[in-house]
Amino acid sequence: MDKLTVRDADVAGKRVFTRVDFNVPLEDGKVTDDSRIRAAIPTIHYLLTHGARVVLASHLGRPDGKVQDGLRLRPVAERLSQLLGRNVPVTGDALGIGTVDAVKRLRNGELLMLENLRFHAAEERNDPEFARQLADYAEVYVNDAFGTAHRAHASTVGVAQLLPAHAGFLMEREISMLSRLRDNPAHPFATVIGGAKVSGKLKVLDHLMAKVDVLVLGGGMANTFLLAQGKTVGKSLAEHDMVDEARRVLAAAEKAKVRVILPLDVVVAKEVTRGTEYKTIPAEKIPASWHIVDVGRATLDLMEEALRDAKTVFWNGPLGVFEIPSFAHGTRAIARYLATRADSGATVVVGGGDSVAAIQQQGMADRFTHISTGGGASLEFLEGRDLPGVSVLLDRPPTKGRSTGRASAKKAGSAKASDSKATAREPAAATGATAKSSTTKAPTSTASPSKAPKKVSTALAAGSSTSKASTAKVGETRPAVARAKG
């Protein structure tokens, strides 16, 4: 990867502002899905075991610049405490004298969590003064929040401009997996796009058209394509103002010789609710008073046939209203099928909150090559857009030898400690410097990012003096949402 990672930073004794994505679902003050918390643990472990003073920062929900007690990070910190086997204190506010003090009191190998950044409107505005106050907490910046990398906020961009900015392990893995898909996919390359709307995914469809061999369309967005083919869709979700765009996409596919698969048969329901009347019918002519809610068996057979030879598959968006169990068959079936493709060696990457949820419901996450933690971010990345939170991270200095590159990179992080913040990011200060590498690990190539979490777990198990109970947690730290296949 061409960005410096946490391995390249000199973090011992340094305060490290660590942006994580702990925007997790909560119910009754409890975290209902902790996969995002688990996914950040390798980076947190690494920092702690390398003597950093870790200042964790995240947003949670959309408080829109106001304090909302229901969106405090305490439940997240509680879950993280369980996973780490140690207490994780949360500050009362991201700013303020108490927080400044708490950060100052951190000792090597200790951590705390700042309260929800979005309690300050300045966060989403990327307010320079807010960014400066956050940057003052630390000497090094690490971003492990790929899910928010497509947003230019204070904690994703502003702070990163003021400190030497490095990618965490999760960020590194997301970038290297998705880059491979964007720049160098093995063919045949198929993509399965479902979900609610065409409008949000039009750009990615356009971009993928130049890359893929097979385009499988399902979910609500396929309805607009059925309209484009002159079919009727009854009361189904469809974007009538996008029909021309859909027609254009189909024409572009034909020109690019991309095989497009659209529903042949569909499940239609009287209402989009539980317990309603439903049936499977051909997609040719949907009666006026029915809603398309899922794909039918014939469609799934056709989709599976089209995906059979694919060496690379990217999937985003459920094929039906999977939140209602009767209409989840298509989504669950495609998830199962893609898992078998991954089992037999295809690269299968899934991105998107709802698609990932469907996979996790079936406990199949670890069979996939990569489960992206970012929905919007992964789509924007594949579109070829620069994500502001990624662009701002330090580039790996170009060097001939890989190991010297690493050594000088390491120096780039430590240069900051003595220099002013303004000059810390000058790569000139870094290149050519020799570095001692007593704590530098053997170079881990981006080709095997899966090593990172493992290595970190080992480091903790070997180097920690923590109790048996907390060491036992180490086994759980393999992120449920991120696993590489050879």
Ligand code: ADP
């Ligand atoms: P992801 O989060 O994986 O990117 P999206 O957010 O784009 O996926 O879409 C997920 C939503 O699409 C789900 O809430 C699902 O109910 C909805 N959906 C899928 N198929 C249909 C359909 N036929 N009609 C209405 N909504 C649908």
Ligand code: MG
């Ligand atoms: Mg979604």
